[in-house]
Amino acid sequence: MAIETAKGVRIVAKVPPQYADILSLGAQEFLALLHRTFDARRKELLQKRVERQKAIDAGQLPDFLPETQWIRDDPTWKGAPPAPGLHDRRVEITGPVDRKMVINALNAGAKTFMADFEDSNAPTWDNNLSGQVNLRDAIRRKIDFVAPNGKFYQLNPDESQLAVLLVRPRGWHLEEAHFLVDGAPMSGALFDFGLYFYHNAAELLRRGAGPYFYLPKMESHLEARLWNDTFNLAQDTLRIPRGSIRGTVLIETILAAFEMEEIIYELRDHSSGLNCGRWDYIFSYIKKLRAHPEYVLPDRAAVGMTSPFMSAYVRLLIKTCHKRGVHAMGGMAAQIPIKDDPKANEAAMEKVRADKRREARAGHDGTWVAHPALIPIAKAIFDAEMPQPNQLHRRTDDVVVTARDLLSNAGIDGGVTERGVRENVDVALQYMEAWLRGSGCVPIHNLMEDAATAEISRSQLYQWVHHQVTMTNGQKVTPELVRRVLDEDLAQRRKTLGEAKWKQSRFELAAKYLAGTVGLEGTRTAYADFLTTLCYEAITTRADADQSTKL
Structure with a gap:
């Protein structure tokens, strides 16, 4: 289907009729504005990643930034207070943006649902556009789905039982090859954010919520500043009050761990905390330090949250978030039920219980699960350990985490097998x-x-x-x-x-x-x-x- 396009915009893919209104002329103009304003800065920041990697390869290991010491030392500034619907985030479920998943996740009994255009979504043109349609329909409570076997899915009519929606756009490094502005592919992050915000921000506010996001893969506070500037431009352009957006940053790169306070500071009017993106964090540790044999890790199964560099990262994240008055979210439980082996299933679920108990006792304000069956398990743990909506009051100012702690892989049991x-x-x-x-x-x-x-x-x-x-x-x-x-x-x-x-x-x-x-x-x-x-x-x-x- 050929659709009218904004000046300078070229869509180099077929647009099925059911997606035409998602790519309306107004939406395209909004996307083009975001691209023209911010894409050059995005590319400069990506180049800084390349330069930083060369320095690490040459032996310049990550450390806390001396030029931002003043941010870390200033006790007076805070992040934004929790937005409507985000005071209690004890269990968050995550998953891709296909229609059945969106319905099931919103119904599943979690406090929030992170609808994912990033790591759990293969960014095909159809997946991305259909995901936007699904979220638009879900927000307006007009979503249903009939499976091939005839099973009918719809939202729980009791809105108080539905999860609060958060959206994770793609990271700064990815592009949307099907949507060109002035001849260049648009940032995938701005494409995902822009379409969702354009179509839903005002409706979300009308319903007593807001446009809430998870922000992935950042490596510096300058990348957080880019997001904050994007938020301000988007809000001003569509006449949405500044501060309506909330962004939770996934600390899932080893470099971002050294700039946690600076990242919250850059987003402070829009910040809803940090999340321990544990799996990407392990990946980043390996990737960034890959030139150095002393940082080789053993089998993946041996690297857990009690490993020295992971434990240090958790302690620093909780301390940082609560010092600045924002949520410190725990990481993903990737286990799924094992239906044909009760003994193995119970062992897997016990791992989940132990993991969530550790998170709650450490001071996290909530946690992630990947499967609905894990929600009651995680909820029971956090209900017992955290009867109040969160643990923002819990301060761990005596915790000291050094650069060496964040890099230490000493004492991890097991080798490479x-x-x-x-x-x-x-x-x-x-x-x-x-x-x-x-x-x-x-x-x-x-x-x-x-x-x-x-x-x-x-x-x-x-x-x-x-x-x-x-x-x-x-x-x-x-x-x-x-x-x-x-x-x-x-x-x-x-x-x-x-x-x-x-x-x-x-x-x-x-x-x-x-x-x-x-x-x-x-x-x-x-x-x-x-x-x-x-x-x-x-x-x-x-x-x-x-x-x-x-x-």
Whole structure:
């Protein structure tokens, strides 16, 4: 379908009729304004990431910034008070923006639902546009869904039982290849934020809530400043009162951990706290320190929240948030129910209980789950440990966390095992194959895997191959070893699927991408900062110029 486009805008993909109003002329003009105002700054900040990585590779390890010491030392400033609906966030459920998921998540009994355009969403053109439609309809309570088996889904008519909606746009590094402004692809972050805000901000305020966001993958307070400026421009342009937006920042990069207070400061009028984005944080630790053999981590399963660098990060985050009067949110429980093995299921659920109990006792104000079945478990823990709406009153000013603490991997039990190599190959391969088919949230080995967990797997493989790590069995992790494991995994999957399903799958393409970014012999692809940028071209549906919509 050809639709009218704003001046300078070109949509290089087909727009199905059901999405035409999401890409209305007014929405396009708003997106173009955001792009023209902020894209140059976004690209400058991305270049700073490149320069910072070169410095780390050369031995300049992360540290607290001396030039912002005054922000950390000033006791007088605070973040914004909790917005309507965000005082009590004891259990938050997260998931992609497909229609059934949106309905189920809002109904599931969690305090909030983070609808995700990022790590649990493969950003196909259809996924992104349909997600915007689904959220628009959900906000107006006009959403329902009929499954292929005839089952009907609708929202709970008792609005007091519905979760408060938060939205996670893509990170600053991703682009929306189908939407061009003045010939350049638009930032995926601004595209996701802009469409949602344009269509829903006023309606959310009318309903007593607001446009609430989770902000991912930031590496510095300057990137938070860019978000804050974006919020102010958006609010002013659409005549939404300043401060209506709230943004919770996921501290999921090792560099952001050194700038927590500065990040809250930049967003202070819009801040609703920080979140321990644990899986991406482990990925970032590996990625940023990958040139240094002393920071090699053991098997993924051995790296938990009690690992030294993870424990330090949690303690600093809680201290920082409560010092500044904003929420300190706990991390994701990725477990899912194991239906055919009661004993294994109970063991998995006990891990969830222990994890959530640790979070509540540490001082977190709430936590994340990936599956509705985990909501009652997490809620029971937080109800017992936190009978009040939050723990903002709980101060831990005596906690001292140094730069060395944030980097320490000393004393983590376990080493690199052949099983760890095989599991990393299998998780990365399965996830990448599903992502290439348009699915960003995949159950694998009784865990709900998204891009963050897959990133740990492939980055560990790169780290182990790059440093020729010796496994517990005495063998080295060589390119030849990983290639053999990858080939064996592929062969087994081909046998299991059968030729017809194999040909429909994307396993061969996933293996090609994985081999390249891990550094196997015979490949030319270098380590990619993100799997999502590495594989994005393969899921675009850009049309030829004569098929695109343009002025």
